[in-house]
Structure formats: C-alpha cells, structure tokens
Amino acid sequence: xxxxxxxxxxSAPATVTPAGEFEIMxxxxxxxxxxxxxxxxxxxxxxxxxxxxxFVDHGELTSDGHSLRDLGGVCHSPTWDDFDQGxxxxxxxxxxxxxLVEALGRELLAETSPHKPGVGFSADVLMLADxxxxxxxxxxxxxxxxxxxxxxxxxxxxxxxxxQPTTAQENDMPEVIAPPPGAAPAAPPASADVExxxxxxxxxxxxxxxxxxxxxxxxVRVQMCAYLLDSGLAASRLPAPAQTSIRARFTGQAFDPKDxxxxxxxxxxxxxxxxxxxxxxxxxxxxxxxxDRDRLQAAVDDLLAAPRDExxxxxxxxxxxxxxxxxHMLTGDFDYxxxxxxxxxxxxxxxxxxxxxxxxxxxxxxxxxxxxxxxxYDWWKKVCVxxxxxxxxxxxxxxxxxxxxxxxxxxxxxxxxxxVGDSPETATFTKYGGYIPLTLELIDTDDARKLAxxxxxxxxxxxxxxxxxxxxxxxxxxxxxxxxxDTGALxxxxxVTTAGGHLNLLTTALSAAQWEVVAAAVYNQxxxxxxxxxxxxxxxxxxxxxxxxxVPRALQLTAKQVLYPSxxxxxxxxxxxxxxxxxxxxxxxxxxxDVTDWAAVCDPLVAPxxxxxxxxxxxxxxxxxxxxxxxxxxxxxxxxxKVRHFLAVWVNDFRPLHKENVAG
Numbered sequence: 058x059x060x061x062x063x064x065x066x067x068s069a070p071a072t073v074t075p076a077g078e079f080e081i082m083x084x085x086x087x088x089x090x091x092x093x094x095x096x097x098x099x100x101x102x103x104x105x106x107x108x109x110x111x112f113v114d115h116g117e118l119t120s121d122g123h124s125l126r127d128l129g130g131v132c133h134s135p136t137w138d139d140f141d142q143g144x145x146x147x148x149x150x151x152x153x154x155x156x157l158v159e160a161l162g163r164e165l166l167a168e169t170s171p172h173k174p175g176v177g178f179s180a181d182v183l184m185l186a187d188x189x190x191x192x193x194x195x196x197x198x199x200x201x202x203x204x205x206x207x208x209x210x211x212x213x214x215x216x217x218x219x220x221q222p223t224t225a226q227e228n229d230m231p232e233v234i235a236p237p238p239g240a241a242p243a244a245p246p247a248s249a250d251v252e253x254x255x256x257x258x259x260x261x262x263x264x265x266x267x268x269x270x271x272x273x274x275x276x277v278r279v280q281m282c283a284y285l286l287d288s289g290l291a292a293s294r295l296p297a298p299a300q301t302s303i304r305a306r307f308t309g310q311a312f313d314p315k316d317x318x319x320x321x322x323x324x325x326x327x328x329x330x331x332x333x334x335x336x337x338x339x340x341x342x343x344x345x346x347x348x349d350r351d352r353l354q355a356a357v358d359d360l361l362a363a364p365r366d367e368x369x370x371x372x373x374x375x376x377x378x379x380x381x382x383x384x385h386m387l388t389g390d391f392d393y394x395x396x397x398x399x400x401x402x403x404x405x406x407x408x409x410x411x412x413x414x415x416x417x418x419x420x421x422x423x424x425x426x427x428x429x430x431x432x433x434y435d436w437w438k439k440v441c442v443x444x445x446x447x448x449x450x451x452x453x454x455x456x457x458x459x460x461x462x463x464x465x466x467x468x469x470x471x472x473x474x475x476x477v478g479d480s481p482e483t484a485t486f487t488k489y490g491g492y493i494p495l496t497l498e499l500i501d502t503d504d505a506r507k508l509a510x511x512x513x514x515x516x517x518x519x520x521x522x523x524x525x526x527x528x529x530x531x532x533x534x535x536x537x538x539x540x541x542x543d544t545g546a547l548x549x550x551x552x553v554t555t556a557g558g559h560l561n562l563l564t565t566a567l568s569a570a571q572w573e574v575v576a577a578a579v580y581n582q583x584x585x586x587x588x589x590x591x592x593x594x595x596x597x598x599x600x601x602x603x604x605x606x607x608v609p610r611a612l613q614l615t616a617k618q619v620l621y622p623s624x625x626x627x628x629x630x631x632x633x634x635x636x637x638x639x640x641x642x643x644x645x646x647x648x649x650x651d652v653t654d655w656a657a658v659c660d661p662l663v664a665p666x667x668x669x670x671x672x673x674x675x676x677x678x679x680x681x682x683x684x685x686x687x688x689x690x691x692x693x694x695x696x697x698x699k700v701r702h703f704l705a706v707w708v709n710d711f712r713p714l715h716k717e718n719v720a721g
Contacts, residue, residue, distance in 0.1 A: 098193065110123075111130040112127040130155055296328060307320070387413075418511065442665045446672055495695060530708055536654060565719065566717075605657070654719055655719075664713035681698055
C-alpha cells in the first residue's frame with residue numbers, strides 16, 4: 058500500500074542567544090499524536106528546519122495560515138543531537154510576538170517549580186506515512202510554534218548570552234544555563250510583556266479555548282468520516298442490507314478508515330459465502346453485446362470520420378479499405394447495375410448500404426452543426442426562442458395584453474371588466490432542401506473523402522440558412538422589418554400611442570452614450586393592453602434592459618469597447634466580459650452587410666420576441682434513396698442523399714427589439 062501524505066502539528070525543548078536567542082529542541086524520535094517518528098526520518102529532514110518561522114499558537118489546519126501578529130521568531134542552524142535523538146535549533150525572537158516568546162522562554166528556564174505551565178514547541182509538518190502511521194518522510198516543515206501541551210518533544214533547552222562579548226575574557230564566559238532543580242530561581246524580568254504572557258496563559262481561559270477547539274475538530278472529523286462512509290459504501294458494491302448494517306455501525310461518529318475497510322471486507326466475505334452456491338462460473342463477464350450491424354456501423358463511421366455511438370467507442374473492428382468495399386460487401390453488385398444480389402453478398406446481415414451511410418452522415422451533420430455553432434453561426438440561439446410543432450399548419454403566435462393596474466372596487470360596488478386584448482402574429486413553415494448524388498462512378502473510384510464532405514456541406518447550408526432567416530428580420534423591407542399585425546412595420550419611429558406605433562427606430566451611430574439611450578427606450582416601452590383606440594401605449598413600463606447588442610462584423614470592436622470597458626485600449630483581447638454583472642453582450646451577425654446599422658434585443662428568457670419554429674428537428678434530416686427500385690438508380694446510376702428542413706421564423710412582439718438604421 059503506498060504511503061499517504063498528512064499534515065500534523067507536533068511539539069518540542071528550547072535555550073536563549075543574544076537579544077532573545079534560544080537553543081531549543083524542535084522534535085525528538087518517538088510517538089506524537091498517534092504517529093511514530095523514526096530517528097532516521099528526522100535526520101533526513103534536517104535541512105528542512107532551517108529558517109522555519111515560530112508563531113504563538115498553531116494556525117487552524119482548515120485556515121489560510123498564521124496571522125502576522127502571532128510571529129515570534131525564526132529558527133536556524135539545525136543540528137542532530139545523538140543523545141536526545143532529536144533536532145536542535147537556534148531560535149531568534151522577532152516579530153510582534155517576539156517579546157512574548159523571549160519573556161516566556163527566560164521565565165520557563167529560570168522557573169524551578171515542578172508546577173511549570175505545559176508550554177513547549179510544536180512542529181506543523183507535511184509528511185508521508187504508511188498504513189501503521191509510521192512516518193516515512195517529512196516533506197515540509199511549515200512552522201515550529203510555541204503552544205500549550207505540545208505533542209512531540211519540543212522545549213526550551215537554554216538561553217544563549219544576551220550581551221555580545223567585547224573582550225577575550227568575556228568570550229570565555231560560560232553560557233547561561235537553566236539552574237538545576239532545587240536551586241534558587243533567577244528572578245524573571247519584570248516587564249509588561251511577562252504580565253501579558255501570564256494573562257494569556259490563564260488556565261481556565263486556555264482550557265475553555267482548547268475545549269472549544271477540540272469540539273470543533275471533533276465535529277469536522279465526524280463530518281469527514283461521514284463523507285468517507287458514503288464514498289466507501291458506494292464503491293463497495295455490496296448488497297443494500299450489507300451496506301445498511303455497516304452504515305448503522307459507523308454513522309454519527311469518528312472512526313479510523315482502516316476499521317471501515319475491514320468492515321467492508323468482512324461483509325464481502327460473508328456475502329460471498331452466502332451466495333457462492335448460486336454463482337455460475339463462465340469464461341468471462343459480458344459487458345456489452347454487438348451484432349454484425351453494430352460492427353459495420355462502427356466501420357462506416359470510421360471510414361467517413363463520423364463520431365461513433367457511445368456504446369461502440371471501444372469496439373474493435375476491421376477497417377474498411379473504402380466505400381467500394383462496403384458497397385460490394387452488402388449488395389453483391391460488382392457490375393454496378395444498382396441492384397441487390399443475395400447470392401453474391403459477402404456478409405449476410407440486416408444492414409443495408411444506404412442505411413449505414415445515412416446514419417454516419419447524420420452523425421457528421423450533428424458534429425458539424427456544433428462546430429459551426431462554436432464558430433458563431435448559432436448567434437441566433439441567444440436572441441430567439443426555438444419551438445417544436447407537431448404539424449405544418451400555419452402558426453399563430455399570440456401576445457396577450459396585460460392588466461395595467463387593479464382598479465378600486467367600492468363597498469357593494471360592481472367589478473369592472475379589464476380591457477385585455479391580444480396581438481396575433483402569424484407565420485408559415487417553409488421547406489428547404491435538396492439532394493446530392495452519390496454516383497456509381499464515385500463508388501467505383503472509392504472517393505470516400507468526397508462522400509464524407511457532403512454532410513458537412515449540408516450542415517453548413519442548413520445552419521447558415523437559419524442565420525440568414527433570423528438576420529433578415531432586421532434587414533427586410535429596407536431595414537425596417539416585416540409588417541406586424543397592428544399594421545406597423547417592426548421598426549418605426551411612430552409614437553406608441555398611435556395605432557401601429559412602435560417607437561423603436563433611431564438613426565444614431567453606435568457609442569456608449571447611444572447604447573444608454575436605446576437601453577432606456579427599451580426599458581420604457583409600455584406593455585400591450587389592447588390594440589384599440591384609447592389603449593395604445595397605456596400599459597405599464599416593460600422595465601427590462603436589452604441584453605444583447607447585435608452588430609455587423611465591422612462594428613464588432615466598437616461594440617466590445619462599449620460593453621466591455623477594459624477592451625477600450627486592448628484591441629487584441631476579446632476573451633472575457635468585464636461588465637462585472639452589468640447587462641449586455643455583443644452578438645456579431647455574420648449575414649449583415651450594412652456596416653453602420655445595429656440593434657438591441659432583450660433576453661428571450663425574460664422578454665421573448667423572435668421565434669424559430671421547427672417541425673422535425675432544428676437540425677436537417679438526411680434521407681438516402683438507393684435501392685434497385687429507385688428511379689434515380691435506374692435512370693441516373695446514382696444514389697441520392699436528400700436533405701430536408703422545415704422552418705418558420707417570426708416576430709411575436711416589437712417591444713424587446715430596437716434598431717438603429719445609421720446612414721452610411
């Protein structure tokens with residue numbers, strides 16, 4: 058079992074040098090916090106202890122680290138002590154808590170009472186350990202901190218000289234050593250720092266804090282054990298009763314992961330013993346089954362570079378040499394008469410040539426459709442609502458009027474009828490399509506690359522057609538759009554209090570100031586109540602800002618500089634919307650040719666205006682006609698790949714739309 062990485066906080070003795078410098082024992086070999094530290098591992102980590110910071114108290118394991126105010130010093134000059142089997146360091150006090158560390162060190166070394174506070178050094182280390190919790194390598198020493206009740210051998214040893222020697226005689230002076238037990242204690246320095254440290258070490262306060270920390274740590278451990286229990290049982294694949302038994306044993310408590318592993322293994326053995334008689338031994342496990350049709354489809358997909366079905370991605374099949382091999386294999390038509398000859402086919406299967414090719418081509422269309430969308434030709438998806446219809450009859454997109462405000466009803470008075478109408482907009486489906494010939498000559502010349510290119514071109518044509526139809530809503534009828542049911546053009550400058558008035562057309566060039574003008578105009582559009590005299594333009598404000606700024610390619614940079622202020626001077630960076638939550642997104646319309654006109658559109662999820670209706674799917678359908686009874690095969694020696702697409706594009710409401718027809 059490989060060693061795993063852990064972070065723990067241990068402890069260690071100490072001593073003092075000039076102006077607050079101590080010799081300390083950082084860590085000794087042995088056990089601490091349940092982990093075993095061999096002497097060899099500690100010796101190997103010696104260089105990691107150089108320049109390690111010392112703080113007053115550990116930082117939380119779940120926090121971002123220590124606070125600067127707790128810095129008490131820096132350790133240096135690590136050495137190995139064979140007698141104590143530990144690592145010695147020199148601690149130079151410094152930082153905001155340096156005086157506290159120095160004062161406490163001198164006081165502890167001078168104190169001879171057996172009732173000293175349990176203060177020492179605790180190491181915060183990252184390490185590798187085996188399953189028996191024996192440390193195999195120390196990866197990093199994060200800090201060596203002064204704490205209460207250290208876990209692993211950290212303490213002050215002695216205080217080094219507090220005054221630098223100035224003569225040879227002074228150089229020979231012995232170091233100041235802590236007095237032996239029974240000797241009179243040295244008087245500790247009477248300073249505000251010592252008093253502050255004594256206050257900090259108030260026993261009752263410290264015990265309460267430690268108890269709170271222990272409770273919090275225990276709660277975190279219980280929660281982590283709950284996650285471990287869920288993941289362990291999910292991966293165990295044990296029967297539900299066995300999982301329930303284990304869950305009842307471990308839920309709501311902290312536990313050793315090794316105990317959970319043992320319990321799961323015990324249940325596995327029990328289940329195996331109880332079910333052994335019902336097991337039928339076989340040559341192997343069946344994860345999936347495939348027939349000849351599945352294998353052929355995978356081979357055709359590979360030949361035409363179409364994506365395979367998810368289930369057949371790992372299926373190993375023989376690669377086809379070309380489209381001709383497939384045609385001969387499935388039709389037996391070696392003379393290219395366009396027929397099917399059962400006595401000559403090389404593979405008896407229910408799969409047919411045209412069906413396999415059609416399936417591969419449909420996959421290519423879906424893949425190409427997605428690729429073109431990422432390239433920008435699905436811009437219309439941002440501003441349109443796509444709706445499925447179950448028949449090809451004419452579409453009526455009805456906009457229902459709103460109730461402006463609830464009128465007051467006097468006591469005993471009658472309720473009055475609301476003036477609520479509608480605005481029915483109509484549309485009809487248009488059928489688009491065509492076919493590409495798959496000639497027998499193309500099959501005989503084995504031009505699989507050309508065949509694979511056909512569906513990609515069909516996808517291009519279909520997606521670009523939708524883009525063109527939606528773009529034309531803004532550019533048809535001399536750039537004022539279709540005529541609405543209220544008799545007004547989609548975009549006009551007529552007051553909304555007039556029949557057919559939309560007040561959503563201006564002629565100003567794009568700028569940040571004009572975008573604000575347009576946004577305010579859209580926001581202030583009155584909602585529909587009823588298209589009758591006296592009700593035109595009397596509804597409450599729409600109250601929605603436009604979300605999308607539609608521009609031709611020539612205005613793309615200007616639009617991005619308007620909506621993304623950080624791009625004002627960074628013309629080569631378009632990767633991030635820096636609006637920080639402000640509404641607005643630039644949409645480039647590839648079909649617009651006027652280089653100055655632009656438009657604003659609200660989010661269709663909030664205020665839908667543009668609709669795309671589809672009958673048999675938003676992607677085009679592929680049909681292949683190619684059996685021996687097909688007139689095309691008999692008359693033209695060709696299989697035909699037909700594409701068909703039913704679409705309807707219409708505008709349901711003018712209020713979420715605004716247009717700027719700028720004179721060029």
